[in-house]
Amino acid sequence: MSFNKFCKIFAHLLFKNNSIIKMKPAILPLLILLITSNVSWGQSESSKTIIVADAKISCNYQNTIMACLKIKSHPDSVWRDFPHDIEGFIFEPGFETTIEILETVIQFPGDSVPKTQYKLIKTIDKVNKVLNDKRLLSNNRWKIVNYEKDGTLTPLRRTNAFAIFDIDNNKISGNNSCNTFNGNTIIEDGVISFGILMSTKMACENNQSEALINDALTGKAAYYIRNNILFIVCENRGILHLKPEKRLDSILQVINTPKSPFDGNTMFTLKDGKVQIKLDEIPLAKNRIMIFNPGKLSDLEKKPNSPVAKVLVNIDTNSDVSKIQILKTPHKINNSKYIVVFLKDGTKRKMEISEVY
Numbered sequence: 001m002s003f004n005k006f007c008k009i010f011a012h013l014l015f016k017n018n019s020i021i022k023m024k025p026a027i028l029p030l031l032i033l034l035i036t037s038n039v040s041w042g043q044s045e046s047s048k049t050i051i052v053a054d055a056k057i058s059c060n061y062q063n064t065i066m067a068c069l070k071i072k073s074h075p076d077s078v079w080r081d082f083p084h085d086i087e088g089f090i091f092e093p094g095f096e097t098t099i100e101i102l103e104t105v106i107q108f109p110g111d112s113v114p115k116t117q118y119k120l121i122k123t124i125d126k127v128n129k130v131l132n133d134k135r136l137l138s139n140n141r142w143k144i145v146n147y148e149k150d151g152t153l154t155p156l157r158r159t160n161a162f163a164i165f166d167i168d169n170n171k172i173s174g175n176n177s178c179n180t181f182n183g184n185t186i187i188e189d190g191v192i193s194f195g196i197l198m199s200t201k202m203a204c205e206n207n208q209s210e211a212l213i214n215d216a217l218t219g220k221a222a223y224y225i226r227n228n229i230l231f232i233v234c235e236n237r238g239i240l241h242l243k244p245e246k247r248l249d250s251i252l253q254v255i256n257t258p259k260s261p262f263d264g265n266t267m268f269t270l271k272d273g274k275v276q277i278k279l280d281e282i283p284l285a286k287n288r289i290m291i292f293n294p295g296k297l298s299d300l301e302k303k304p305n306s307p308v309a310k311v312l313v314n315i316d317t318n319s320d321v322s323k324i325q326i327l328k329t330p331h332k333i334n335n336s337k338y339i340v341v342f343l344k345d346g347t348k349r350k351m352e353i354s355e356v357y
Contacts (some may be wrong), residue, residue, distance in 0.1 A: 046103050059083075171183070177209035192223055212238070
């Protein structure tokens with residue numbers, strides 16, 4: 001019986017046969033207050049902070065199989081099932097969300113009213129756990145632990161298979177469980193295009209793992225990282241699961257930190273015509289201010305079909321960056337240009353740069 005229904009029955013009995021007139025004056029106000037009070041007499045409220053996982057899980061609640069949230073009260077505690085609705089909270093797959101909620105415990109709930117109700121107070125933090133930033137691939141050795149296709153999982157943990165991505169030079173190298181391989185790639189955020197991979201020719205007794213990996217690392221593949229695991233979704237419908245040798249915590253922190261307008265590659269023209277440049281995408285020049293003089297275009301760069309609009313020469317002859325070409329084709333984002341950076345070792349890299357005013 002609900003608390004409201006109890007009050008109505010009690011009031012009916014109380015007023016029947018004028019029994020309320022016989023009550024002592026001190027008791028009468030208390031009874032009237034009890035009868036006319038809100039159901040809040042039978043409930044208690046408290047606020048708490050919880051962390052909601054980036055994916056739901058199948059759970060059994062009151063003999064019903066359903067999709068439940070996973071929550072924990074502290075970053076170091078264990079995830080637990082949470083088969084309840086949170087009023088005002090919209091679950092977003094891929095985002096681990098820290099929220100403050102109001103928990104209301106109903107002491108006398110009705111037949112269709114849950115004993116405990118939850119309501120969102122505010123969202124405190126939200127972290128993207130499904131990432132496709134190519135910077136996460138670099139400076140790590142990725143062990144190939146599983147191969148999945150059409151719902152069938154083939155464990156590869158006991159093999160020596162691994163992959164190393166060189167995002168600066170668009171290269172891949174590794175081991176396919178028997179032979180080493182290397183080749184060219186085009187590595188973008190969320191997409192890897194594999195070129196022809198060169199491999200050693202050592203014979204192996206069981207080459208099933210090698211065949212699976214070789215078949216997967218062809219053509220164009222999508223990739224994403226979730227919960228410290230790299231998933232490469234290949235053209236042949238196979239999915240490689242790779243685990244990093246070094247955890248991604250530090251670079252995740254950098255990626256999830258909002259950028260200021262002066263982060264990344266920036267250029268600023270000084271009053272004397274010199275150009276101040278910072279190239280954070282190049283490790284040797286990261287967070288270092290460099291000054292460039294306008295340079296002369298070569299005969300090749302002067303040709304009408306040349307993509308080069310301007311040349312800048314570093315005034316520091318000992319710098320790892322010697323020259324920069326600013327290209328004619330503008331970037332789709334305002335105040336952003338394409339440049340080609342010439343390094344001291346003879347290599348060059350194309351990248352974007354923002355012009356700061």
